[in-house]
Amino acid sequence: MSRAxxxxxxxxxxxxxxxASLSLRDQLFVDDAAAADFLVDLKRRGLHEALVLSTCDRVEVWASHIxxxxxxxQVAAALAARVGVVAAALSGQLYRHDGADAVRHCFAVTASLDSLIIGEPHVLGQVKVAHRLARDSATCGPELEAVLQAAFTAAKRIRTETVIGEGPVSIAAAAVQMARDLHGDLSRCTVLLVGAADMGELVAESLLAAGVARLLVTAPRASRAEAVAASLNGNVMGFETLREALADAxxxxxxxxxxxxTLTAEMMSAALKKRRRKPIFVVDAGIPGDVEPAVNRVDGAFLYDLGDLERVALEGRAGREQAAxxxxxxxxxxxxxxxxxxxARVAxxxxxSLRQHCExxxxxxxxxxxxxxxxATRLLLNRLLHAPSEAMKSVAAEGPEWQTMEKTLRKLFHLDE
Incomplete structure (x- = not known):
């Protein structure tokens, strides 16, 4: 096998x-506690330089290998083992990027340009956590480390030189302001986070920072709810209790x-009846939407989706696209x-070898x-140039390769200057 x-x-x-569907992504999800075992499994399968990135949007393995x-x-087999199926069952739901395409993908993910919501600020932190877990498991070798450090630099430059990250933060801030307008002092409010997608988590974080004292978290998959609740210091509710939890929110x-x-007008009407019409502010941060539009016609329910909040935040689509x-x-x-x-490292x-030969x-x-x-110097020049001169004569005598060699020779030694 050649060096290249x-x-x-x-x-x-x-x-x-x-x-892939959310259901499959939930099954494939690798939380921080399971990452070490998963990376050990990859190492057993021959992937000694790898990390696993697992978020609400994606589950990916970044690996450096020949x-x-x-x-x-091996990655398909490892992921299939988590779901309890054969690797062939994942065919068509996994994608693959190699070489330059893989580098571009990793940079885009780290900079949050490949997210459901462009500029979402959690992603960089999630990649850094994946990096730390790979280092702790001794699976972050020099090739992967170089890609990650360059991706972090690119993400930082994008955050510094564009306003790409301001949109999601402005949307979350708008949600906080609307909640204050409706309820006043948020310290007496209970927030119910339904689902574990990043934008919902960002809005919940902002509400907590604004003074909300109680956070309930539920999701179709309990492990996802538990992970988000742990990071936000919230309480987990079973997804089957969603109807009951609505009345507390x-x-x-x-x-x-x-x-x-996920949330219907009938469910909201029933919850408001239990609350004696005490209003509920609903943020539909799902993409696509999770809340039936008819909720907005229920007396006491105030529904805002991401587009509504973006308009409140005065962030237009044109500005987003220009920043992107x-x-x-x-x-x-x-x-x-x-x-x-x-x-250039290939050379x-x-x-x-050339320097050692000349020395x-x-x-x-x-x-x-x-x-x-x-x-001494005359003899050195003669010896240094003898073999290349003979090789050039031989190539020139054979024909077509000489023009390429001559062009390379002139470039190497600046013979035309």
């Missing part, structure tokens, strides 16, 4: 909001995104610089003519 063929390359295997097909097979944040209605274009421009610049730098072994010749010539620098 043996060079490790980045490969990404995963399932996200575009390729054989991308092997990465795909002053603010409901829905963030499930199952493409089916600028962010992608920065990302492509960073990806290009990274790939160029990594590609390093040959450069080292050995220099030492031999000095040993033969220690007292005559002029004779």
């Amino acid at each position: 063929a043996a060079t490790p390359r980045l490969t990404v295997i995963g399932a996200n909001h575009r390729s 054989d991308a097909d092997s990465v795909q097979d 002053d603010v409901v944040v829905c963030s499930v995104g199952t493409r089916t209605i 274009r600028a962010a992608w421009g920065i990302l492509e610049d960073e990806v290009g610089g990274f790939l160029k730098g990594r590609a 390093v072994p040959a450069i080292v 050995a010749m220099r030492e031999a010539v000095l040993a033969e003519h220690p007292a005559s620098p002029e004779d």
Whole structure:
């Protein structure tokens, strides 16, 4: 195998909001407590340099390996084992990126340009947690580390040079303001977070920061609810108790995104009846929406989706799209610089060999003519140029390759300057 063929390359295997259902992503979800065992399993399967990124939007393995097909097979087998199916059952629901495409994907994910909500601020932190867990498990080798550090730099530059991250934060701030307008002092309010998607978690975090004292969390999959509740210091409710929990909530944040209605007008009407018409502020943060639009016609229910809150926050679509274009421009610049730098490393072994070869010749010539620098340097030049000169004559005599060699030679030694 050639040196180039043996060079490790980045490969990404995963399932996200575009390729797989929420139900499958929930089954594949790898929480922080399970990450170490999952990485050990990957290592057993021959993937010694890998991390697992598991969020509400995606479950991915980023791995550096010389054989991308092997990465795909082993990651699919490891993920299938979590679901309790054969790897073939995941066919069509997993995607794969290799080489430069994988680098670009990792940069985009880290900068939150591949999220359901562009600019969502949790993603960078989630990648950093995945990085830390991989380091703790000794699966973050030099190739993966280089990609991650470059991705963090790109994400920071995008956050600094564009307003891409302001939109989601403004939406959450708008939700807090609307909740205050309706309920006044939030310290007496209970928030119910339904689902575990990042935007819902961001809104819940903002409400807690604004003084909300009690947070209830529920989700179709209990482990997801438990993970979010642990990070936000909330209490977990069984998803089957959603109807009962609604009656306790002053603010409901829905963030499930199952493409089916989670909260209906009938459920809201029943909850308000139990509350004696004490109003409920509902934030539909699901993509697609989780709340039946008819909820807004229920007396005492005040429903705002992300578009409504964005308008309150005075963040227009045109501004978002302009920031996204600028962010992608920065990302492509960073990806290009990274790939160029990594590609240049391929030449390093040959450069080292060339320098060692020339140094050995220099030492031999000095040993033969220690007292005559002029004779030594003349002999050194003759020896250095003899083999390349003979090779060039041979190539020129054979024909078509000479033009390429001559162009390379002139570029290497600046012969035209």
